[in-house]
Amino acid sequence: MIDPTLAPAPAHPAATAADATAGTPPAGVAYPKTIKSFVRRAGRTTTGQAKAFEDLGPRFVLPYKAAPLDADAAFGRSAPLVLEIGFGMGEATAHIARVRPNDNFLCCEVHEPGVGALLKRIGEQGLTNIRILQHDAVEVIDHMLAPACLDGIHIFFPDPWHKKKHNKRRLIQAPLVAKLAARLKPGGYLHCATDWQPYAEQMLQVLGAEPLLANTAQGFAPQPEYRPLTKFENRGLRLGHGVWDVVFVRRH
Numbered sequence: 289m290i291d292p293t294l295a296p297a298p299a300h301p302a303a304t305a306a307d308a309t310a311g312t313p314p315a316g317v318a319y320p321k322t323i324k325s326f327v328r329r330a331g332r333t334t335t336g337q338a339k340a341f342e343d344l345g346p347r348f349v350l351p352y353k354a355a356p357l358d359a360d361a362a363f364g365r366s367a368p369l370v371l372e373i374g375f376g377m378g379e380a381t382a383h384i385a386r387v388r389p390n391d392n393f394l395c396c397e398v399h400e401p402g403v404g405a406l407l408k409r410i411g412e413q414g415l416t417n418i419r420i421l422q423h424d425a426v427e428v429i430d431h432m433l434a435p436a437c438l439d440g441i442h443i444f445f446p447d448p449w450h451k452k453k454h455n456k457r458r459l460i461q462a463p464l465v466a467k468l469a470a471r472l473k474p475g476g477y478l479h480c481a482t483d484w485q486p487y488a489e490q491m492l493q494v495l496g497a498e499p500l501l502a503n504t505a506q507g508f509a510p511q512p513e514y515r516p517l518t519k520f521e522n523r524g525l526r527l528g529h530g531v532w533d534v535v536f537v538r539r540h
């Protein structure tokens with residue numbers, strides 16, 4: 289049975305109720321030792337999303353395999369590669385893929401309705417430069433991404449895990465950031481955004497302490513023009529909440 293307090297506080301529409309099955313291993317399987325940055329949430333896949341899965345899944349959803357990814361083969365072209373971790377319902381992802389047609393976007397999300405929603409946007413907007421991995425991004429990084437294979441990384445509004453006892457679930461921590469930095473090409477960038485100030489400060493501190501990374505700004509960065517204001521963010525801004533962008537690059 290899941291510990292209900294493990295659900296991230298519902299600050300974000302894509303971060304609400306925990307799935308009753310989260311954290312429950314199948315019979316006979318040992319409880320996973322690693323601390324996950326997500327809980328598997330309940331959520332209905334709509335008819336439109338299910339149809340998008342059926343029609344577009346075979347082309348745009350890649351199978352998870354514990355083997356290095358051939359990105360050129362997966363996208364059918366050679367282009368700069370950007371990894372996104374946790375795209376939620378894919379609103380920003382689709383926008384960025386549209387305004388940056390010359391880049392390839394490899395996008396990880398574990399929430400099935402979110403994957404369906406992004407597939408639907410891909411179909412509606414005729415996007416060709418996105419591939420989806422419906423899998424824990426940490427395992428994708430560990431097993432599918434070679435050193436220095438990425439031109440950029442996007443982590444927008446990662447689950448803030450507000451409670452102190454859950455802070456250990458946050459994605460942006462030194463060990464993962466070291467892995468991310470190692471997978472960036474020299475000059476490649478890591479762009480994080482959050483609306484939770486303590487997490488924004490943690491991002492600055494952790495990225496600032498990673499020897500391979502250099503800040504592109506004095507502290508927080510201006511919002512890069514490719515990152516759109518999503519519906520969620522606009523609502524927060526109307527309520528007077530802040531948003532912080534953090535953009536570092538890998539040193540040469």
Ligand SMILES: C[S@@+](CC[C@H](N)C(=O)[O-])C[C@H]1O[C@@H](n2cnc3c(N)ncnc32)[C@H](O)[C@@H]1O
Binds near residue numbers: 325326378445
């Ligand atoms: C708070 S939501 C933000 C979604 C989106 N980036 C946005 O700005 O609307 C964070 C998302 O990250 C996903 N997530 C968290 N950890 C993940 C991981 N290790 N691998 C893949 N997705 C993850 C969650 O399922 C959730 O949908």
